[in-house]
Amino acid sequence: MPSFPARIVVEDLRKSYRVATRPPGSRAGLAAWLPSRRPWRTIAALRGVTFTIEPGTITGLIGPNGAGKSTVIKILSGILRPESGRVTVGGLVPWAQRLRHVGRIGVVFGQRSQLWWDLPVDDGFALLRDIYRVPPPLYRTRRTRLVETLRLADFLDQPVRQLSLGQRMRAELAAALLHAPPLLILDEPTIGLDAPSKLAIRAFIRDLNRQDGTTILLTTHDMHDIEALAERVIVIGDGRVLADSPFETLRATTLSGRRLIASFDGPPPTLALPEGVTRLPATGQTLALDFDPARIAAPDLIGLLTQAGGSAAPSPLADVTITRPSIEDVISRFYEHHAPGP
Known part of the structure; x- marks a missing residue:
């Protein structure tokens, strides 16, 4: 099928x-059944969202529940029509030119299926071939490649309702492509999904982008998906874009600290902590420190540990581990700083 700049x-x-809405109380509940007396309220799902995604990139769209992510996805898919604003996908307006638009995109909703529940997977593929009017040579090539890459051969003849969740998601990916x-x-x-299924799907998405140049927009609450795949993160909260940057930039501006865990062949040394370093509770022969790399470099802090002493000769340093904050910690801190006001 013809390509286009996505x-x-x-x-x-x-x-x-x-x-x-329904006020509490039985009388108010009965009154709410009358359309003329039913109370209503308006929820602003999107409040001026603006961004651009270039072809051939993987972008993560994240945010807390109720932030507006699903509304954005549904508008981009042509399912919803916005009240105002401009949206184009490959030069088409999704809701106004929906038939042409949906023939040029693939969509996978993790909690919904586009395959027919009671049909074997391969019959569902054949129906989608006819719906999308895929030329036979292209269909044969695509089907063969997707079956091999996503390891679908063992359950192509099974009804979708009999598949495990991991099998169904692999079949859904193939159906969308x-x-x-x-x-x-x-x-x-x-x-x-379990860990092996997640890793397999992440690897497939990454290869699809690298080999075919497919533009991918990913929304998920699994931050490890974002960290593993997305080159750029758009954070939405309260219907607005709160951040739009590579994830490492978001990490550096939100939670840039590091944690150093040092193990000694004896009691940890006493240490006068410089500015930007905080000692954490630790046991035995271990010393745990949080530090700001902008104020003290990791090699300098390790040097202090090897030179520090106490009332007795310093214990030899046995091992050092330095970790960054997890992606969950970074995103949680970001949400805390950008929580909507009362």
Whole structure:
């Protein structure tokens, strides 16, 4: 099928929902059944979201529950129409030119299936071939490659409802890619999967981007997916873009500290801590320190440990480990700093 530059442009995107509410109490509950007396409130899901995604990149779209991620994904997929703002995907407006648009993208929703529940996987592939009007030579090539890469051969003849979650997600990925879309949108693709299945899907997504140049937009609550795959992270909160940068930049500006764990062949030395270093509780022959690398370099801190002494001769330094904050810690701290006000 013809390719296109899968460039995504989002400008000042806004979307609100009107939802019914029910005050407490039986009388108020009965009154809420009358449309003329039913109370409503408006929820602003998106408040001027703006970003651009270039072709051939992997971008992570993250945020807490209710931040607006799913609304963005549904608008980009052509499922929802925004109230205002400009959106183009490969030059098309998703909701206005939906038939052309959906034929040029692949979408995987981790909690929904595009395959037919009671049909064998291979029959579902054949139906999608006809829906997308995939030419037979391209279909045969794509199907063969996807079956081999995602290891689908053992369950192609099984109904989708009989598959394990990991098998179903691999089949869903193949189904979304049979028509060779230049853009793949993934919403929680590894939700509920065990570690080997997650690693396999991450490796497949990475290879798809490198070999085919497929543009990938990934939204997930599994921050290890983001760290392993995304070149860039867009953080959405309260319907706004809170950050848009490579993850390492986000880490450096949010939680740049390091942790040093030192083991000694005896009691740890007494140590006058310089500025930017905090001693943590530790036991036995271990010393744990948090430090700011912008204020003291790791080699200088290790040098202090090897030279420090106490009332007796210093114990030899046996081992040193330096770790960075986990991605979960970084994102949690970022959310704390950008929590919406009352």
